[in-house]
Amino acid sequence: MSILVKNLKHTYMRKTPFEKDALKGISLEIKKGEFVAIIGHTGSGKSTLLQHFNGLLLPTDGEICIDGERITKKNLLSIRRKVGFVFQYPEHQLFEDTVYKDIAFGLKRFKLTDEEVRERVLYASKLVGLDERLFERSVFELSGGEKRRVAVCGVLVSNPSYLILDEPASGLDSKGKRDMLALLQKLNESGVTVILVSHSMDDVAEVAGRVIVMKDGAVVLDGTPLEVFSQRDYLSSLDLDIPEVTRMFMDFADRSGLDIPVVIKKQEGVALIRQLIAEGRLLK
């Protein structure tokens, strides 16, 4: 049970003067239950790769299999039931006059009774922490964070086993961001495979279990956040940052000469300082 990508290539605007190779032969496997973050500079092909996972784009060459089923033009609907996709801007998908109807939109294809629809909507909205009192409001009256949550909710009603998100936390205020990340972690713990693209290395370090780094349509690094973010110089050659806290402790290690491990999460940083104090190494 996994997403299997074999030698995937994608060329935009083929056979025109605007032709562009967006993906140049990518092979990877994402196993069920993983939490994967894809990072890379603008134009590195992350969004293109993402859109292949549920057949929004079809490969120019190579193939993708979802749970052993190869994505073709014919099985798009069944693939999209399994693989949910949340776009960066909720404005791109919200259109119904009420929040409830908008969340239920994706259920039309399942031919459920009203009661079953209501059950599913309630379940999904509880999952994303959406207040039931918002159900009869217009989608256009909501705040940015609420809109995004409705958008995620509208995808989750179909109960996908893979959830793909393009920049889920960008443009949200700090509470909205924290809630969104916590939601994704909760979903992942309940068994949903989460794949996201993000520009915020802090977020990636906090939530992801695996980081894939892309450059010019190819995967250049693939590993745990710790492995990836340890390579500060290589990442900066790709114009990519490392998490704030990682940089801070690396600078600290350089200046103080102390031998401290690479830290990628804030909590680890706090724990490390406590440990250093306890061992008396900070007092020198």
Added chain:
Amino acid sequence: MKVSLGRYVPAKSLFHLADPRTKIIWTIVMMVFVLMCRNWIEYTIAGVFIVGCFIASRISFKFILQSLRPILVILIITSLFNFLFYHGAHVAFFIGSKPIYFESISMSIKTVLRVTMLVVSASLLTYTSTPVAITDGLESLMRPLTVLHVPVHEIALMMSIALRFIPTFADETDKIIKAQAARGAEFDSGNVFKKIKSYIPVLIPLFIAAFRSAEEMSTAMEARCYRGGKGRTRYKVLKFSASDVIITVLTVIFFTSIILLHIYIRKDISVSHIFINNF
């Protein structure tokens, strides 16, 4: 998105370098004369000239075919109507009991040629000049109308904004369709009404996006002290260059040859006459 009518294709050619005003006038002249063509000699001259211009513009043949795709249905229907219902004097053959005339065959071919040449010459303008250049050219050509209190600058601005946002909204539409497809919208199933209805989830976000961009744009323009066309200077001043002279001279030659033909060959030399003279 596969919208090719009205899309700029960058290249270096006689036509790309020419002033948009030359190309606009060229297009208008072509359209008038294509519509004036009556006989096969005139059609041939017009056709050869337009094909020549296209070769000079270095636009690939594929793009020309693409520009014709949207009007394919119109072409087929009009030529079919001409073929079946045009009345002539010389019967070529019968379909059932319905006579088909030599004139109707020639007429339907002419109609196809005429519409094709119209579209091709218009698309030559849009393939070789950026939308901004076209509106600049139009504004400059319409300037004399300001005397009649026609808001030329405003019209040009509206056009350039509309043109500018076509690709933006095309991209936006693409994203919205994808976002809706990702959560289970189906666009290609069911009957016509179902299909139309299935586009509501695309249209509403698109309209909202359009209103939002309009609002943002007007704020941005005000913030940069936009106050209409009066006293505005241009970053790109339109200039008449060598390629304009070449295009103008060629067009004038074409123009006069057609006019002369029109005056001297009064009689319609159509296929039917050729056929009849030969048989």
